[in-house]
Amino acid sequence: xxxxxxxxxxxxxxxxxxxxxxxxxxxxxxxxxxxxxxxxxxxxxxxxxxxxxxxxxxxxxxxxxxxxxxxxxxxxxxxxxxxxxxxxxxxxxxxxxxxxxxxxxxxxxxxxxxxxxxxxxxxxxxxxxxxxxxxxxxxxxxxxxxxxxxxxxxxxxxxxxxxxxxxxxxxxxxxxxxxxxxxxxxxxxxxxxxxx
Amino acid sequence: xxxxxxxxxxxxxxxxxxxxxxxxxxxxxxxxxxxxxxxxxxxxxxxxxxxxxxxxxxxxxxxxxxxxxxxxxxxxxxxxxxxxxxxxxxxxxxxxxxxxxxxxxxxxxxxxxxxxxxxxxxxxxxxxxxxxxxxxxxxxxxxxxxxxxxxxxxxxxxxxxxxxxxxxxxxxxxxxxxxxxxxxxxxxxxxxxxxxxxxxxxxxxxxxxxxxxxxxxxxxxxxxxxxxxxxxxxxxxxxxxxxxxxxxxxxxxxxxxxxxxxxxxxxxxxxxxxxxxxxxxxxxxxxxxxxxxxxxxxxxxxxxxxxxxxxxxxxxxxxxxxxxxxxxxxxxxxxxxxxxxxxxxxxxxxxxxxxxxxxxxxxxxxxxxxxxxxxxxxxxxxxxxxxxxxxxxxxxxxxxxxxxxxxxxxxxxxxxxxxxxxxxxxxxxxxxxxxxxxxxxxxxxxxxxxxxxxxxxxxxxxxxxxxxxxxxxxxxxxxxxxxxxxxxxxxxxxxxxxxxxxxxxxxxxxxxxxxxxxxxxxxxxxxxxxxxxxxxxxxxxxxxxxxxxxxxxxxxxxxxxxxxxxxxxxxxxxxxxxxxxxxxxxxxxxxxxxxxxxxxxxxxxxxxxx
Numbered sequence: 001x002x003x004x005x006x007x008x009x010x011x012x013x014x015x016x017x018x019x020x021x022x023x024x025x026x027x028x029x030x031x032x033x034x035x036x037x038x039x040x041x042x043x044x045x046x047x048x049x050x051x052x053x054x055x056x057x058x059x060x061x062x063x064x065x066x067x068x069x070x071x072x073x074x075x076x077x078x079x080x081x082x083x084x085x086x087x088x089x090x091x092x093x094x095x096x097x098x099x100x101x102x103x104x105x106x107x108x109x110x111x112x113x114x115x116x117x118x119x120x121x122x123x124x125x126x127x128x129x130x131x132x133x134x135x136x137x138x139x140x141x142x143x144x145x146x147x148x149x150x151x152x153x154x155x156x157x158x159x160x161x162x163x164x165x166x167x168x169x170x171x172x173x174x175x176x177x178x179x180x181x182x183x184x185x186x187x188x189x190x191x192x193x194x195x196x
Numbered sequence: 197x198x199x200x201x202x203x204x205x206x207x208x209x210x211x212x213x214x215x216x217x218x219x220x221x222x223x224x225x226x227x228x229x230x231x232x233x234x235x236x237x238x239x240x241x242x243x244x245x246x247x248x249x250x251x252x253x254x255x256x257x258x259x260x261x262x263x264x265x266x267x268x269x270x271x272x273x274x275x276x277x278x279x280x281x282x283x284x285x286x287x288x289x290x291x292x293x294x295x296x297x298x299x300x301x302x303x304x305x306x307x308x309x310x311x312x313x314x315x316x317x318x319x320x321x322x323x324x325x326x327x328x329x330x331x332x333x334x335x336x337x338x339x340x341x342x343x344x345x346x347x348x349x350x351x352x353x354x355x356x357x358x359x360x361x362x363x364x365x366x367x368x369x370x371x372x373x374x375x376x377x378x379x380x381x382x383x384x385x386x387x388x389x390x391x392x393x394x395x396x397x398x399x400x401x402x403x404x405x406x407x408x409x410x411x412x413x414x415x416x417x418x419x420x421x422x423x424x425x426x427x428x429x430x431x432x433x434x435x436x437x438x439x440x441x442x443x444x445x446x447x448x449x450x451x452x453x454x455x456x457x458x459x460x461x462x463x464x465x466x467x468x469x470x471x472x473x474x475x476x477x478x479x480x481x482x483x484x485x486x487x488x489x490x491x492x493x494x495x496x497x498x499x500x501x502x503x504x505x506x507x508x509x510x511x512x513x514x515x516x517x518x519x520x521x522x523x524x525x526x527x528x529x530x531x532x533x534x535x536x537x538x539x540x541x542x543x544x545x546x547x548x549x550x551x552x553x554x555x556x557x558x559x560x561x562x563x564x565x566x567x568x569x570x571x572x573x574x575x576x577x578x579x580x581x582x583x584x585x586x587x588x589x590x591x592x593x594x595x596x597x598x599x600x601x602x603x604x605x606x607x608x609x610x611x612x613x614x615x616x617x618x619x620x621x622x623x624x625x626x627x628x629x630x631x632x633x634x635x636x637x638x639x640x641x642x643x644x645x646x647x648x649x650x651x652x653x654x655x656x657x658x659x660x661x662x663x664x665x666x667x668x669x670x671x672x673x674x675x676x677x678x679x680x681x682x683x684x685x686x687x688x689x690x691x692x693x694x695x696x697x698x699x700x701x702x703x704x705x706x707x708x709x710x711x712x713x714x715x716x717x718x719x720x721x722x723x724x725x726x727x728x729x730x731x732x733x734x735x736x737x738x739x740x741x742x743x744x745x746x747x748x749x750x751x752x753x754x755x756x757x758x759x760x761x762x763x764x765x766x767x768x769x770x771x772x773x774x775x776x777x778x779x780x781x782x783x784x785x786x787x788x789x790x791x792x793x794x795x796x797x798x799x800x801x802x803x804x805x806x
Contacts, residue, residue: 011401017326021397028389028427035435035478039450047469124448127467131448135438 018173026180029143033184036136040191043128054129055196057122059113063193066109067185073102074182077175084168089158092171096155099178103148110141133192140188143181150174224336226328227750228313231335233643235309236636238339239302240717245346246297247710249290256282258696258703260685274354287684288357289373293346295360296377299490300384301342303624306632307493308388308426309338312395312419314639315497318741318748319416321404321757326397330390337387345380348373359682361479364451364472368443369461378441385430385437392426395419404740406759410517411778413739413763414510417517418496421524425485425492429528433482436475443470451475476538480531488527490624491591492520494631495562498584500763501638502566504737505581506573507774509764511565519558519565526555536604537611545604552602559595563588574774578735579653583634586661590626594619597672612682615675621668633657633716640720641734645747646727649719656715663712666705670698736775739763743779 013020044051080095117123117130124134154171157163225231255264261281264271268280275286282290313331317324325331348355353371356362367374399412399420412420439450447465454468503510510516532540532548540548566588575581597619600606610616633656640648679692686692686699733742738761744753757779765776771785772792 012403013400015401017397017401020401021327021330021393024393024396024427025389028393028431030431031428032431032435035432036439038478039435039439039474042471042474043450043469046471050469124442124446125465125467128449128469131439131442131450135442135448139438 016169018169019176022173022176026176029180029184033136033139033187036132036139037187037191040132040136043132047128050127051129052196054127054133055192057117057120058133058193059116060193062109062113063189066106066113067189069102069105069109070182070185073099073106074179076102077178081168081171081175084163084165084171087165089163089165092163093155093158096151096158100148100151100155103144103151107141107144107148110137136188136192140181140184143184147174147178147181224332226324226332228317228325228328228331229643229748231331232310232312232314234335235305235313235338238342239305239310242297242301242305242342244713246294246302247713249294249297251707251710252282253287253290253294254703254706256287256684257686258700260687284684285354285357288359288682289348289355291682292356292359292362292377296345296356296381297342298624299360299486300381301338301345303490303628303632304384304388304486305338307490307497307628307635308391308419308422309335311415311493311497311632311635311639312391312423314643315415315741316395316398316419317402318642318744318752319413319739320399320402320407321740321743321753321759322398322402323751323753325394326401327394330394334387334390334394337383337390341380341383341387344376344383347376347380351376361483362440362475363479364440364443364470364475365453365456365458367475368440368451369456369458369463370444375441375444378437378444382434382437382441385434388426388430389434392423392430395423396427399423404757404759407778410514411759411762413496414499414513414516414520415493415496418492418494418499418520421520422489422492425489425524425527429482429485429489432478436478436482439478440475473535473538476535477531480534481528484531484534485524485527487623488524490628492524494587494628494635495520497631497635497638498587499566499569500737500739501580501584501634502569502588503764503766504638504735505576505578505584506570507576507766508569508573509766509768511568511571512561513762513764515561516565519561522558523555523562526551526558530555533602533607536607542604549602549604553599556595556599563592563595578637579648579650579657580634580638582654582657582661583630583637586657587627587630587634590622590630590664594622594626597622610675612680613675614671614679614681617681618668618671618675621671625664625668630660633660636716636720638735639741640723641730642741642744642746642748644724644727645730645745646723646725647730647734648723648727652715652719656712656719659712659715660709663705663709667702667709670702674698674702733777736773738765738775738777740778743777 011017011020076095076098080092080099083089083091083095114134122130124131151174154163154174221227222230225234252264255262263269263280264276264282268276271280275283277283313325316322346355348371351372353373355373356367356370356377358367358370358374362374362377399416403409403412439448442448443450443452447463449466449468449470451472451474452466452468452470453472456463456466456468499510499516530548530552532544533552536545536548570585597615600610601616601619637648637653640646674695677692677695679686679695683692687696730746732744732746734746735742740757740759741748743755743757758781759778760781761776761778763778765771765778767774768776770776771780772788776785
């Protein structure tokens with residue numbers, strides 16, 4: 001039995017497999033980032049001067065723009081699911097395209113931030129603040145890429161032979177993941193850029 | 197090519213509904229039963245690799261500096277010296293790799309990967325896992341990771357050598373082999389998480405009609421709780437590994453303190469200011485729950501086997517379920533008891549000590565309920581039953597020695613000695629591995645459609661049981677005598693010299709123990725092809741997997757299932773048989789009783805005529 005077939009059969013909980021599985025996976029993802037946040041707290045308390053000085057070297061304006069870009073993409077992701085659920089594939093495609101553009105925009109701005117750090121001779125090994133900064137934002141960026149791949153696949157499929165309305169569950173599941181990626185950034189942004 | 201064609205045709209004849217290519221069926225299979233077998237075979241191969249490493253360690257401890265017999269001269273020069281004796285460098289690698297392989301590539305894949313995959317869909321009456329494709333990915337990450345882990349063999353500096361706990365700063369400044377070890381563990385963690393997500397979703401969503409959560413057999417409950425621990429604990433290890441990788445590869449200093457001087461490594465880029473203890477916290481936050489990942493499924497399997505072969509209901513089913521939940525919850529909050537000697541606020545140490553000891557309560561509930569299950573049962577000492585009883589008794593020994601370590605004042609004395617080596621092996625070998633043996637024999641008829649050889653099974657059990665105790669029990673004595681846990685050559689200390697005969701005794705036992713495992717492999721392989729054909733329900737057990745054909749085809753069941761009873765209705769007064777399968781409807785019970793009464797009446801009439 002493929003996942004496709006089983007999504008339409010009755011489940012014990014009434015929640016389809018993809019959604020339930022995604023929630024469990026997200027619980028696991030929360031713990032993954034919790035490990036980094038825990039390390040951040042410990043290392044910050046050990047090196048408070050270094051952390052404060054380094055945090056002020058980060059570009060708050062660029063990061064704020066990036067936050068706005070990512071939150072927008074979360075909104076359009078939800079709208080694209082809503083559109084497909086209502087059977088409006090054109091709108092689904094439009095909103096999905098905006099989501100993809102925003103995701104690329106986010107990665108682009110992040111690349112710019114990284115590049116400007118490297119150009120000032122700031123690397124992960126410079127000090128512990130930048131070690132945590134690069135690790136946390138790096139893993140977050142990997143999660144963005146992980147969300148982009150199925151998005152592009154869905155858009156491609158929709159353009160070539162159409163995306164069936166009955167598969168809106170998959171878009172919803174991807175949407176859950178995407179909101180999580182957004183949420184992680186909403187925690188990362190104040191932790192790294194604002195609290196110092 | 198000919199062989200491939202032949203197999204395809206053969207498969208088609210077995211009325212499998214649809215034929216699949218060789219690769220789809222045996223290599224990149226999405227069928228949960230095939231994935232379980234793949235996990236089993238891969239893990240057994242690693243079991244022998246890890247076991248060989250253990251024997252090299254034992255040889256060195258019993259006969260330090262003497263050449264390894266027979267194969268000593270054949271081993272590569274990076275492992276042994278010119279005479280063929282173990283070198284100190286290789287010894288540290290052996291210790292590290294033995295632990296890592298046995299935990300991450302043997303016990304977890306056997307208990308969680310094999311039994312989880314095989315038993316869950318069959319025991320809940322589902323046709324497969326919720327995510328069969330993810331299941332396949334989860335398996336294939338594992339052999340890749342296993343090979344990567346040992347890939348350090350081909351690198352400068354050899355395999356990882358910082359111990360299975362990989363404490364920094366040593367692990368953060370080590371060789372390429374250590375980096376590979378980190379990557380491998382990350383992949384295994386990812387594989388575990390995918391499996392965990394799959395198990396939780398499957399158990400919550402795909403139970404047969406009529407099956408409530410409290411109709412689940414203990415095996416499924418145990419794997420369910422284990423899967424939850426995996427999804428919560430493993431990612432924390434993953435994040436810690438990511439940071440250790442950064443330290444190792446990019447010279448960051450998450451775990452590296454100020455002014456660390458390492459002659460073998462360029463430290464100019466390393467800024468320092470890190471915290472080595474941070475690794476220990478993150479590592480044990482996963483690795484203590486991992487201890488329960490390695491024992492809980494075993495407890496579930498053993499509960500099922502004890503009930504089946506005692507022909508009695510499991511004593512205190514709900515208490516058993518809640519005990520597992522309690523163990524899992526407590527297991528997550530006690531990681532600090534591994535760090536009493538690492539530098540810890542005494543108040544915090546006391547907290548961890550008390551919370552650790554509380555685990556004895558649910559563990560005792562389980563132990564007494566197992567004894568209560570067997571009490572006055574009609575015990576049948578088949579190979580699975582023998583192994584299950586061994587599990588209970590060895591788990592008690594391992595559990596009691598655990599209380600020694602849990603109390604801080606005693607731990608100060610026996611920490612990092614062979615006492616802890618004895619303890620961990622009583623739990624992981626005496627506990628988990630005996631449960632694996634029990635489960636392998638118990639489900640062998642369902643897995644292969646053939647019976648294993650009972651005589652070889654019993655020989656394997658008795659040799660293993662005796663030499664197991666001969667190997668690991670004296671280690672407690674060595675530990676109290678002061679022999680260090682990672683010592684290379686015990687004869688350099690005068691106070692350890694009197695223990696040398698004991699070390700030899702352990703090594704001889706360990707060798708018999710190791711070679712006895714070939715009996716298991718012989719039994720499994722031989723019976724797989726030549727064993728007696730198994731019936732659908734050879735053990736007359738209640739759970740759903742025995743309602744499927746042996747071996748179950750793709751899609752598992754040949755009829756629609758409805759669950760009416762709990763899993764442990766043995767010797768039930770409801771029915772005339774001594775077991776009551778979960779799917780037997782009230783009408784069928786009535787039918788059976790009528791049939792039985794008719795037969796009794798006929799017999800009575802015959803008797804009166806005579």
